[in-house]
Amino acid sequence: MESAPPAFARRPVLLLAGAAGLLLLAVSWRFGYFGDELYFLASWRYHLSWGYADNPWLLPLLARAMDAITPGSPLAGHVLAALLHVGGILCTALLAREFGGGKRAQLLAGTAYAISLQLLASGHILASSTVDPFLWTLICLLLVRWVRVRNEWLLFGAGLVTAVAMQGKWLIVFFWITVAIGALILGPRDLVRRTGLLSGALITLAATVPTIIWQVRNGWPYFAMAQAAQSANDALFGGRLSIPVMAIVFAGVLLGAFLACHGTWQLLRDRRYADYRFLGLAVVLLVVLFTVMSSRYYYVAGVYGLVFAASAARVERVRPAAWWRWVPTWPVAALSALITIPLTIPVLPLAWSTGLQFSVSGTIGWPEVAATTATAYRQLPSEQRARTSVLAETYWQTAALEIYAHDRLPRIHGVERGYWYYGSPARPGPVLYVGKEATRQYLSRFFTGVREVGVTRLAAPASNINQGVRVWLCTGQRAPWPQLWNQLHRY
Known part of the structure; x- marks a missing residue:
């Protein structure tokens, strides 16, 4: 009982x-x-x-x-x-x-x-x-x-x-x-x-x-x-x-x-x-x-x-x-x-706040990342802008671009997690690469020309995850997209 x-x-x-x-x-x-x-x-x-x-x-x-x-x-x-x-x-x-x-x-x-x-x-x-x-x-x-x-x-x-x-x-x-x-x-x-x-x-x-x-x-x-x-x-x-x-x-x-x-x-x-x-x-x-x-x-x-x-x-x-x-x-x-x-x-x-406080650091700076990317895209010559794709390093960054700059950018691609499965850009051309971890040396493995065209500045501590997110203009693909897409894939 x-x-x-x-x-x-x-x-x-x-x-x-x-x-x-x-x-x-x-x-x-x-x-x-x-x-x-x-x-x-x-x-x-x-x-x-x-x-x-x-x-x-x-x-x-x-x-x-x-x-x-x-x-x-x-x-x-x-x-x-x-x-x-x-x-x-x-x-x-x-x-x-x-x-x-x-x-x-x-x-x-x-x-x-x-x-x-x-x-x-x-x-x-x-x-x-x-x-x-x-x-x-x-x-x-x-x-x-x-x-x-x-x-x-x-x-x-x-x-x-x-x-x-x-x-x-x-x-x-x-x-x-x-x-x-x-x-x-x-x-x-x-x-x-x-x-x-x-x-x-x-x-x-x-x-x-x-x-x-x-x-x-x-x-x-x-x-x-x-x-x-x-x-x-x-x-x-x-x-x-x-x-x-x-x-x-x-x-x-x-x-x-x-x-x-x-x-x-x-x-x-x-x-x-x-x-x-x-x-x-x-x-x-x-x-x-x-x-x-x-x-x-x-x-x-x-x-x-x-x-x-x-x-x-x-x-x-x-x-x-x-x-x-x-x-x-x-x-x-x-x-x-x-x-x-x-x-x-x-x-x-x-x-x-510090970078260890993920519920704080992870909520700051997303509109600024999107604005920095949109500005870099808008400042490209019109002929180049028409052929440019946007590629983000992390799934958070890719999502932020889609939510905050969907109407100011061409189709946004991501190489991390679920975004990779949505496919690569359809044709060769310049790429705006958005990320914090990638360096010029890293991106040069995939493109012959790499230069910085934007960086996110926040009124936040340096440890914030979006402080210093960079936008790179990458030109001259070293391989076709199917090959590059597999090499860029990250989880």
């Missing part, structure tokens, strides 16, 4: 979620679109499809819907991101309740989610890293509740949420693989054959078929993107062994990092969590899997809420060990918040 969980701490949890939401809303108007937001919006406007090289269709749809509400402004998208973050806080508090946690545990788990480095930063922008954690946390809540009450509709609901998650990113597949392995090893073994779950899986498969067909027709760029993620991880963070370390660090300063490790351990060893031990094993397997694959550290952010809740319920129930007793919980949470908030969302003056 099922045991009733503690009462939901409605007032304090709603106050916490409301405070987090108000904080995000207060900064939602600052600066402009994030690079991914521009990419999703441009994908819907100019390249509508069932699939893209790096994501299915959900994020472009959401970006377009939000743009319809506040045309030309990212405000609605940022509001949606804030609401998803609030939803994650509520689901995490309810997870703590399912684990037997009362008011203190629910509030502690929700606080850890609210001020997690990764989750709070994502709560300011509309990206797959915003949508996935909420959906994963909701799935975890439905799954944990099913273990307690064995209601088949909960598993069916988890399947429906999975169907939605699959339209944003396919990472949820790895979550269910590890859950299935954990259940087969530790029980409940009947989970993998429950009617509710299998029905949800069929709906998920049916909803994903159009994207699968697109991937097949385009040579499965999804796997190439996985290899690119591995290369980026090796270059930026020193290899795959950095993934578990980064996952812990970005779970949260002080509070989140502790609860993440402690919660995983408690799911694996605490006898009160015996029925949920398979989820602890799934978390470990997920981290191992993404480490072996050398993926992104934030791919595991979707299970933060689960382990936060397990830890918080345990901390409330059992007096902490001697080495931890002297640390007062709420002052630690307050200190964590004071450190996290300035690092993740735009609460400080622009002059104080």
